[in-house]
Amino acid sequence: MTSGRLSQPDRLLPAVSLVIVVAGFLCSPLVSGRPLESFDVYNALQGFAQLGLLALAIGLTMIAGEFDLSVVGTYALGGILAVEAGQSSPFLGVLVAVAAGAAIGAMQGGLIARLRIPSLPVTLATYIALLGLTYTMSGGLSTTYRNSDVTLWVDQTVADVFSPRSLLTLAAFLGAAVVLGFTKLGRELRAVGGDRRASRVAGVSVDRRLIGIFTVSGTLAALGGALLSYSYASANPDPGLQPLILAAVAALLGGVSLTGGRGAPLGLLAGTLSVALLAQIVAITALPDFSTQLLYACLLAVIVAIESPGLHQAVDRLRAGRAMTTRRWGSGVRTSGAAASAGQHPRRAAHPKEKEDDHDRGDDHRS
Amino acid sequence: MSGSATVGPLDADVWVEGLSRSFNGVAAVRDVSFAVGAGEIHALCGHNGAGKSTVVKLLSGQLAPDAGRIVLRGEAVDFRSRQAAQRSGVALVDQELSVIPALTVLENMLLGDIHVPFVNRRRWAAADCRRILDDMGLGHISPDQPLSALSIGERQLVEIAKALSQKARLVILDEPTATLSDVETEHVFSAIRRVAGLGCSVIFVSHRLSEVLALCDTVTVLRDGRSVATTPARDLTVDELIVQMLGAAPRRLTATRAWDPAHAPALRIEHLHVPGRLSDFTLTASAGRVYALAGQLGSGASDVLRALAGLHPKATGVVELHGRPLPFRDPVRVARAGLAFVSNDRKSEGLFLGTSVARNLVATRLPRLARAGVVQSRLERRTALALAEQSGLPEGRLDDDVLALSGGNQQKVFVGRCLGGGDVWALLLDEPTRGVDVGGRAEIHRLLREAADHGLVVIFASTELDELLELGDVIVTMRDGRVVNRYEGAVDEALLMRDMTHGVDAP
Numbered sequence: 001m002t003s004g005r006l007s008q009p010d011r012l013l014p015a016v017s018l019v020i021v022v023a024g025f026l027c028s029p030l031v032s033g034r035p036l037e038s039f040d041v042y043n044a045l046q047g048f049a050q051l052g053l054l055a056l057a058i059g060l061t062m063i064a065g066e067f068d069l070s071v072v073g074t075y076a077l078g079g080i081l082a083v084e085a086g087q088s089s090p091f092l093g094v095l096v097a098v099a100a101g102a103a104i105g106a107m108q109g110g111l112i113a114r115l116r117i118p119s120l121p122v123t124l125a126t127y128i129a130l131l132g133l134t135y136t137m138s139g140g141l142s143t144t145y146r147n148s149d150v151t152l153w154v155d156q157t158v159a160d161v162f163s164p165r166s167l168l169t170l171a172a173f174l175g176a177a178v179v180l181g182f183t184k185l186g187r188e189l190r191a192v193g194g195d196r197r198a199s200r201v202a203g204v205s206v207d208r209r210l211i212g213i214f215t216v217s218g219t220l221a222a223l224g225g226a227l228l229s230y231s232y233a234s235a236n237p238d239p240g241l242q243p244l245i246l247a248a249v250a251a252l253l254g255g256v257s258l259t260g261g262r263g264a265p266l267g268l269l270a271g272t273l274s275v276a277l278l279a280q281i282v283a284i285t286a287l288p289d290f291s292t293q294l295l296y297a298c299l300l301a302v303i304v305a306i307e308s309p310g311l312h313q314a315v316d317r318l319r320a321g322r323a324m325t326t327r328r329w330g331s332g333v334r335t336s337g338a339a340a341s342a343g344q345h346p347r348r349a350a351h352p353k354e355k356e357d358d359h360d361r362g363d364d365h366r367s
Numbered sequence: 368m369s370g371s372a373t374v375g376p377l378d379a380d381v382w383v384e385g386l387s388r389s390f391n392g393v394a395a396v397r398d399v400s401f402a403v404g405a406g407e408i409h410a411l412c413g414h415n416g417a418g419k420s421t422v423v424k425l426l427s428g429q430l431a432p433d434a435g436r437i438v439l440r441g442e443a444v445d446f447r448s449r450q451a452a453q454r455s456g457v458a459l460v461d462q463e464l465s466v467i468p469a470l471t472v473l474e475n476m477l478l479g480d481i482h483v484p485f486v487n488r489r490r491w492a493a494a495d496c497r498r499i500l501d502d503m504g505l506g507h508i509s510p511d512q513p514l515s516a517l518s519i520g521e522r523q524l525v526e527i528a529k530a531l532s533q534k535a536r537l538v539i540l541d542e543p544t545a546t547l548s549d550v551e552t553e554h555v556f557s558a559i560r561r562v563a564g565l566g567c568s569v570i571f572v573s574h575r576l577s578e579v580l581a582l583c584d585t586v587t588v589l590r591d592g593r594s595v596a597t598t599p600a601r602d603l604t605v606d607e608l609i610v611q612m613l614g615a616a617p618r619r620l621t622a623t624r625a626w627d628p629a630h631a632p633a634l635r636i637e638h639l640h641v642p643g644r645l646s647d648f649t650l651t652a653s654a655g656r657v658y659a660l661a662g663q664l665g666s667g668a669s670d671v672l673r674a675l676a677g678l679h680p681k682a683t684g685v686v687e688l689h690g691r692p693l694p695f696r697d698p699v700r701v702a703r704a705g706l707a708f709v710s711n712d713r714k715s716e717g718l719f720l721g722t723s724v725a726r727n728l729v730a731t732r733l734p735r736l737a738r739a740g741v742v743q744s745r746l747e748r749r750t751a752l753a754l755a756e757q758s759g760l761p762e763g764r765l766d767d768d769v770l771a772l773s774g775g776n777q778q779k780v781f782v783g784r785c786l787g788g789g790d791v792w793a794l795l796l797d798e799p800t801r802g803v804d805v806g807g808r809a810e811i812h813r814l815l816r817e818a819a820d821h822g823l824v825v826i827f828a829s830t831e832l833d834e835l836l837e838l839g840d841v842i843v844t845m846r847d848g849r850v851v852n853r854y855e856g857a858v859d860e861a862l863l864m865r866d867m868t869h870g871v872d873a874p
Contacts, residue, residue, distance in 0.1 A: 008513065182487050187474045194469030201429070201465040203453040203479030261469030316680040317696055323683055 009307045010255035010262050014270035017253040017303050021274040024281050031285040038160040040284055045166040046155070047276035050231075052169035053224030054243055055250035055275075056176060057217040059268040062251055064213045065193035065260025066119035070108060071221040072244045073130025074101045076237060078222030079229035080134050083145045090150045090230060097226040098219050104130070105218020109211035134237040143235045151233045165227050172220065173272075176265035186264075189213060194261025249296055250275045253303055274299065379438075380405040380568045381426075381537050386435035388421055395421040398435070399594045401587045403537070408559060408569040410579045410600070413589035413612055419572050420462055422589070423541045426570070427459040428452030439536065453481050456536030460543045462572075462802075463714075466514055466526045472496065473510035476529045495532075502561075503528040504554035519712065520546050527555055531562050538562060539570045544578060545802045546711075548663030548830045549867070556582050574804055575831075576605045588612055609805055634793050634824045636675070639684035644670040645848045648684075652824045652841075654792075657815060659839025660828040663867055667848035668828035669711060672795040676708035677701040688792055702731070704792075707785035711797035711828075717781045718769045725751035725765040727780050728758075758783025759810050775807020782814055794818055796827040800834060812838050832863055 025044075029035050054071055061068040078097035086093015108126055112119050145151065154165045162170075180186030191199040192209050200206050229235035254271025256263030278299065282292045305311060379402035386399045396418040403409040411419050424430040426437060428446030436443050439455055446452040449459075466475045473496045477483045483492070496510040503524050514522060523546045530538055540559070544552045559582065563569050573579050579586060580600050587597040588611040596611055632651045639648040645667040652658050662668030674682035677698035686693040694700040701708075710716035718727050728751045729736060736747045755765055758779045769777055778800065785794055799815065800808040815838060819825045829835050835842055842858060844851040844866035851866040 183485055184477065184483060184487065187470065187478060187487075190469055191467045191474075191478050194467040195465075197463075198461075198465035198467050199478070200449060201459065201461045201463075202467075202475075203449045203481070205448075205450055257469075261467065313680045320681045320683050320696065 009257075010264055010267050013255035013303050013306060014253060014267040014274075016306060017274045017299060018270040020299065020302070021277045021281070025277050028281050028284045036284075040280060041161040042157060042163070043283070044273075044277050044280035045161060046163060046231075047279050048273055049163065049166040049169045050224075050228055051243065051246055051250060051275060052166075052269075052272050053172060053220045053227075055247040055254075055272040056172060056265065056268055057220040057224070058244075058247045059251040059254060059256050059263060059265075059271075060176065060189070060213055060220075061119070061217050062256045062258065062260065063193050063263040064189050064210065065196065066112065066210070066213070068105075068108070068119065068123050068214065068217045068221075069244065070104070070123040070126035070130060071217060071247070072239055072241065073127040073134070074104055074218050074221035075225035075228075075243060076134045076235075076239050077101070077104075077130050078225030079235035079239075080137055080143055080225075080237065081222070082226030083143045083229050083235040084137070086150075086226075086230075087145070087147060090147065093230075094223065094226045097222045101218040101220075101222025102215050103218070104222075105215040106211055108218070109214030112214065113207035113210035131238055138235070138237040140237060142237070143229075145229060145233045145235065148233065150230050154227060154230050165231055168227065169224075170269075172223075173265050173269040177269075180265055185209075190261050190263075192260075246275055246296075247272075249300060252300060379403065380407075380440055381570075382438040383422075383426070384436055384438070386422065386425055386437070387433050388425060388430060389433060394592055396425070396432075396589075397592045399589065399592070400435075401594055401597050403568045403570060403585075405568055406563050406566045407585060408563050408571055408583045410583035410586040411570060411572045411589060412576070412579060412586055412608060413595075417589040417612070418592040419589055420541065421592075423459070423462070423539055423570070423572060426452075426537075427457055427461075427539055449479070450481075453479065453533075456534075458530040458533045458535035458538045460527050460530045460538075460540040462541040464519070464522055464526065464546075466522050466529070468513070468515035468522075471511050471513050472500070472508060472517070472525055475514055475525060476510075476532065478529075480529075480533050482534060499528050499532045500525075502554075502558055504551065520548065520551060523547060524551060524555070528558070531558050535567060537568045537570065539572075541572045542574065542802060543571075544573060544575060548666075549832075550663055552578065574802065576608050576805075580605065580608070612804075613806060633689055634826075635685075635687040636671075637685040639671060639674055639682065639686065641667075641670050641674050641679045641682045641848075643848075644679070645674065645682075648850060650843065652793075652826060654822045654824050655819050656825070656840040657819050657838055658824070658826040659835045659842045660826065660845060661830075661832075661835045661839075661842055661863055661867055662828065662845035663830055666845040666867065668845045669797045670848070671845075672708065672797050672826065672828055675701070675706065675795055678708075705790055706793045706795065707731075707791045709781055709785060709794070709796040709799060711801055713777060713781045713801075718777060720770045721768055723766050724755070724760065724769055724772070724780055727769050728754045728784050731784055754783050754786065757786055758814055773804075773807070774802040775804050775810075778803050778807065778811060779814070782811060786814070786818060791823065793824040793826070796825070798829055799827050800829075800831075808834070830867075835863060 026036070054075055057071045058068055078101055081100055082090075082093035082097040084093075085096040104126065108122055111117055111122050155163050157163060158167060180189065188199070188204045188209055191202065191204055192206050196206055225235075250272040251263070251268060252258070252271070253274050254263060254268040256268065275296070278295050279292055282289070282295065381403040383402070384400045386396055387394065388396045399418065399422055401409070411422060413419050421430065425432050428449045428451050431447065437446075438444070444455055446455070446457075467478065470478065473493055476496050476499065477492060493510050500506065500508055500510065505521065505524055505528070508517065508521065514525065517525065523543065527540065527543050530540070544555060547555065559569055559571070571579065571583055580603060583600045585597060586600050586603060586608065588595045588608070590612060631653060633654040634652040636648060636650045636652075640646055648667070648671050650658070660668035660671055670679065673679050675686060675693070675695055677695050677700070680696055682696055686695050688704055688706060691704070693704055693706065714720065719730065725748065729747050732750070733742060736742050736750060751765060752762065755762055760776060760779050760783065764772065764776070769780055772780070782796070782799065785791055794815070796815070800811050803811065815825050815827070827838070836858070840855070842854045842863065844854070844863060846867060
C-alpha cells in the first residue's frame, strides 16, 4: 500500500500543484533576469499568511461536506473588531475578534445541524448580514489602526523569510494537521462529509461535529482578519469576493473534494502555498496583473483534469477499442495469454481505480 | 401482553415489551414483545412491511417508541440517539450499507466505536483490524485500503466485521447477507456464532429463510406490525415459516421451458472479455427463454451483464443483437439498441428515490411521450398506469415517492420500467430479487417469465440457488471470471453449489 499512498487524490493533487508552482518559482529568474532572493520567499509567505486562515476555514468545512460562504464576512468583522478593541492591547483585539467569530460560527453550525438546513443559504445570509454590520460599524470607511508597534511587529522578518503572521498561520495548519491526523476527530469529520446518514448509523455525533467545525471556521476567519488589519494598520469593511475565491481555489488545489469527505490540512497547506507562490511569480516576472487569474485558471484546470473520472474512462475506452482492432487482424495469441493470466485471480487483479469508477455513483449518494 | 409481566424473563439479556410506533397515524409496529437470552441468536422474520426495520430502528436508538419498553440486562433503557444505544452496548449493521467510501477500511472499523480512544493508536488498531479482516475471509484486503476500492460485497463484510468486533452486548444485523455470496455468508455466520459464544445476544433479520433456520436459535415472526409467534428454530421448516409470515404458502413457478426452434438466436455474445474480471465468455441466447448466470460475488456473472450494458469501458469481444453489432462500451447506445439493464443496486443505479412511482416508470421513455420536447401529461399518465398494471403495482400508489415503497415494490418499479415498450429486445438483470420478500419475489419471477414469453431475451445473474433453479431455463455457472458449466434442466442445488464454489480446476 505504500506505493498507493501518493496516488490518492488528496495527496496527489496538492503535491502536483505545489511541484508545478515551485518549479515555476525556481525558473522565474529566466524571465526576470535577476536571481531569487530571500525577500521573494518572504513576500510569498506574506501572501500565504493573508490567505491561509481563510483557506483553512473553508477547506475544513468542505471536508465536512459543507461550504462556509460567511468566512469573508467574519474576516472583515474580525478585522474591524480587532482594530476597535485593540488600539491599546492587540491581544484584547484579537480575543474580541476571535470570540465574535466563534460565536457566529457556532450559531451557524447550530442552525445547519439541528434544523438540517443546507449550509449555502445559511452562510450566504450570514455573509450579507455581516457586511451590513461592518458597514454600520465603520460607516463604510476603512478604520485606521494607530498602534504602529504592533503593525511593525506582526510583519517583521523572522529567519529571513518568515514573519510572526506567517508563522502563526503555519502553526494553525500544523495544529489542524495534528488534531485531524492523530485523533478521532479527523476520521469523524471526513465521515460526516462522506456520508452523513451512514455516519449517524455508525454512531458519530454528526450535529456536534458540524457545530464544532463551523465554530472553528468562524474562529480562523476572524483571526485571519484581525492579523491582516494589524498588518495593514487599517480594517476594510468589505474585502470583496476575491479572498473567498482564492481560498476556494486553494482548497481545491489542496485535494479537498467539493462533495465532501476528502482532504487534509497538509494538502490545504500545499494548495494555499501554491496560490501564494503563483501570485509571487507574477510579481517577480512583472507580468501584467490579469495573468495571475489566467494562471490560477490553468493550474486549476490541470488539477481537475488529473482526477476526472470521465478522462480515465475515455482513455480506457480508447485502449480497449485499439486492443480489439489488433486482435481482429492479429493472431490473437497476445490477448489470449493476457486473458489466462488475468483470469487466475480476477478479484485481486482488479485495479482499485476501476472498481471506484464502477461505484462512484453509489458513493455520491447522500441525503 | 398485559401488565402481568412487570419483570422480564430472568435469563433474558434483551427484553422488548409492548413496543409500538406509528408514522403519521399509520402504525408500523404494534405491541411487539420478545426476549433474547445471552448468547442467543434470535431471528426476526416477516415479509416486507411487517415492521422488522422499525423494530430494529427502535432497538438501535434511531427511533423512539410511542409506547412499550426495551430492557437490557434488567435495566429499562431510553435511547435518544445511536450514540446512547452504542454506550449501552448495542451494535448495528443497518439494512442500508453504512460504511463510508471516503475513509479507509481501518478508519471505518474505528468509526463510532466507543472503546476507541480519542488519540489514534494506529499500530495497535491496525493489528486488531488485520485479525478481524482475516476472520471474515478478507485476507486480501489491507486495513489502509480506501473503502471505495472495495466491491459492494466486500464493503458489506467490512461493516459486519465492524459491528461484531465492537464488544457489544447486543448485535443487530438487518439483512446482512443480502449482498453476499454463499461463501461469504458462511464466514459471516461463523463470526456471528463466535460472538454469540462469548455471551453476546444477536438479533438477525433476513429474507433468506434457510439461512435463518441454519443460523438462529429462535425465530420471532412479525406480520402487519405485530409479533405473530416466537418458535425455536429447530421446530420449524421453511414452509412452516412461510406460512407464519404470509398466512399461506406462495405459488411455485412452472417448470423449465425447452428450447423452441421457432425462436432464432437473438443475442450472440462471443469472447467477451473484461480485464481482471471476466475472460472469454461466449453465449448464444434465443428469445423466449430465461438464461441464468450462477456465480458468487467476483465470479464474473454480474460483469457479463455490466459489460453488455456498457458499464465496463475496458470490455472487448463481439456482441450481436438480432444480427446487428451491439455498441457495448457505451451505455446510452446500448439502451437505444433495445437492451435494458436492471442493476443490483437499485438505490444508486436504478430508481429516482425522491420521485413518484409514475415518474420512475416512464423515466426511460420520456422522448416518446413528448411532442416537440414537451411531455404530454395525459399520455404519460396512461403509460404509467399501463406499466403499473403490467408489473403488478397497486394503482393507488402511483403518486407516492418510490422511497416510501417496500423493497419488493421498489424492485417491481425498476423491472416494470424496462417492460412493455415494444423497443426492448433483451432484459439483463443483476440479482433481480435482492432484498425482496417471498411474495414479491414470486411476482417478479412471473414478470420475467412473461417478458420471455413476449419474445424477449432474459438474462439474469444471481447467487441464490432457489432463484436460479426456479427461473432459469438455461443455467450457466461461473467462477473466477470463467464459465464452469452450462445446464439445461437436470441440475440440482448440490451441483450448482459445487460449480460455484469449486469450479473446473478442482481435483
